[in-house]
Amino acid sequence: MASTIRVRAVSSGEVTEVQALIQHPMDSGYVKDSHGKIIPPHYIQQLTFEHSGKNVLVANWGPAVSKDPYIKFSFKGAKKGDDLKISWVDNKGQTDSTTAKIH
Amino acid sequence: MTTDNGFWATRRLVLQGAGLVALAGFGNIAFEAAPAQAAVSDKYPAKAFTLKGDDTAIKALYGKTVEVSDKVSLDAPEIAENGAVVPISATTTLPNVTSISFMVSENPNALAAYYRIPEGTMPEVANRLKMAKTTKVTAIVEAGGKLYSATKEVKVTIGGCGG
Numbered sequence: 001m002a003s004t005i006r007v008r009a010v011s012s013g014e015v016t017e018v019q020a021l022i023q024h025p026m027d028s029g030y031v032k033d034s035h036g037k038i039i040p041p042h043y044i045q046q047l048t049f050e051h052s053g054k055n056v057l058v059a060n061w062g063p064a065v066s067k068d069p070y071i072k073f074s075f076k077g078a079k080k081g082d083d084l085k086i087s088w089v090d091n092k093g094q095t096d097s098t099t100a101k102i103h
Numbered sequence: 104m105t106t107d108n109g110f111w112a113t114r115r116l117v118l119q120g121a122g123l124v125a126l127a128g129f130g131n132i133a134f135e136a137a138p139a140q141a142a143v144s145d146k147y148p149a150k151a152f153t154l155k156g157d158d159t160a161i162k163a164l165y166g167k168t169v170e171v172s173d174k175v176s177l178d179a180p181e182i183a184e185n186g187a188v189v190p191i192s193a194t195t196t197l198p199n200v201t202s203i204s205f206m207v208s209e210n211p212n213a214l215a216a217y218y219r220i221p222e223g224t225m226p227e228v229a230n231r232l233k234m235a236k237t238t239k240v241t242a243i244v245e246a247g248g249k250l251y252s253a254t255k256e257v258k259v260t261i262g263g264c265g266g
Contacts, residue, residue, distance in 0.1 A: 015225065028233065030211060030264045045147050056224050058145050062152035064207055064215035066188040066231040066263075075224040 003098040009084045010103050016078045018049060018057075020086060021070050022096075028063035043091055044069065050085040051078050051102075078102050151214050157206045157241060160214040164204065165250060169243055172197070172251035177242040178229075179255040186234040186263030193242035193253070194227035202245040203228055209238035211264075233263035 004023040009016055022044065029041030047059040047069075056075040078084070080102055087097030151164040161169060175195045183189040193203055203226065204217040215232045226244065234240070234257060241254040 026233075028264065045149075046145075048145075055145065055219075055221055057221070057228075058219040059230075060147055060152075060217040060219070062212055062214055062216065064210050064212065064233045066233055070229075070231050072192075072229040073218075073224065073227065077223050 004096045005086050005088070005098045007084070007086055007098065007100045008103075009078075009100055011078060011080050011082075014076050015074050016051075016076070016084075016102055017072070017074045018084065019070070019072045020047075020049075021068065022047070022088065023068055024088075024090065026061075026063065026065055026067045026069060030063075041091060044088045045091050047071070047086070047088040049073075049075075050087075051075070051082060056084075145219065148214075148217060151217070153212055155211060155213060157208050157213045157239075160206060160212070161243065161250075164214060164217060165243075165245065167250050169250040169252045171253065172244075173253075175242055175244050175251050175253040177240065177253040177255050179240050179257050181256075182258045182260065183234060183263075184260050186236070186259040186261055188231050189234050189257060189259075189263070190229065191232050191240060191242075192227065192229035193244070194225075195244045195246065195251070197226065197244055197246035197251060199247040200226035200244055201248075204243045204245075205230070205232060206241040206243065207232060207234050207238050208241070210235050234259045235264045236262050 007020040009018045024044050027039050027042040031039050033039050043063045044061050049057040057073050082102045083099050085099045089095045151160050154160045174197050178192045200220050202219050205215045206213045207215050218228050237258045239254050239256050241252050243252045
């Protein structure tokens with residue numbers, strides 16, 4: 001199954017900039033469908049970025065994060081060719097993860 | 104659901120002697136944390152995400168008060184044409200940053216996102232948030248155990264809750 005996670009991690013000097021775009025409805029639970037029925041909440045709760053066995057970012061999200069969430073951040077200590085592992089878990093217990101190379 | 108992740112991640116931190124715990128000023132790792140400690144573990148702060156109003160969410164997430172600081176920079180559009188996708192980012196020149204969070208005051212639940220920033224990660228983050236209507240947006244930076252914030256108002260023309 002294709003990953004929901006698209007990531008670009010680029011290293012420049014000692015800083016690696018990470019951008020990730022994740023496919024997820026991020027339904028807040030406040031929106032009704034065309035029949036007037038509430039669409040149940042379905043959103044990523046935790047998104048974790050890991051390098052060298054250590055978390056470099058833990059994103060705790062609520063339903064106010066936009067659909068198909070985007071995130072950008074930077075961290076030190078990685079170099080080109082290193083692996084960056086990204087994983088998420090949502091409020092329904094669904095998960096996905098991927099490993100990307102740092103360029 | 105994320106309890107196990109939080110437990111093992113915390114274990115990993117201890118074993119690696121991460122500076123994060125020292126920065127937070129806690130000598131031990133408390134797994135079932137008191138509200139103030141919830142902000143320094145990797146456990147998902149579920150309760151804080153359900154609360155209405157900045158103050159109640161801040162209290163639940165951190166258990167501390169916040170002071171406005173010009174060392175926190177919040178980037179938010181003056182007018183958001185689409186309240187469903189509003190690009191928001193924050194950065195700071197403060198040292199020893201351990202977390203950054205975003206509050207959207209007029210949303211049904213004020214806390215939108217809460218990022219744990221381990222040592223070695225830059226104190227800046229960009230994301231996209233939903234805003235139900237014209238609202239204040241606040242970035243809260245936790246640095247050296249204290250909270251600092253910057254606030255902007257975002258005018259929302261089409262509300263982001265699908266209405």
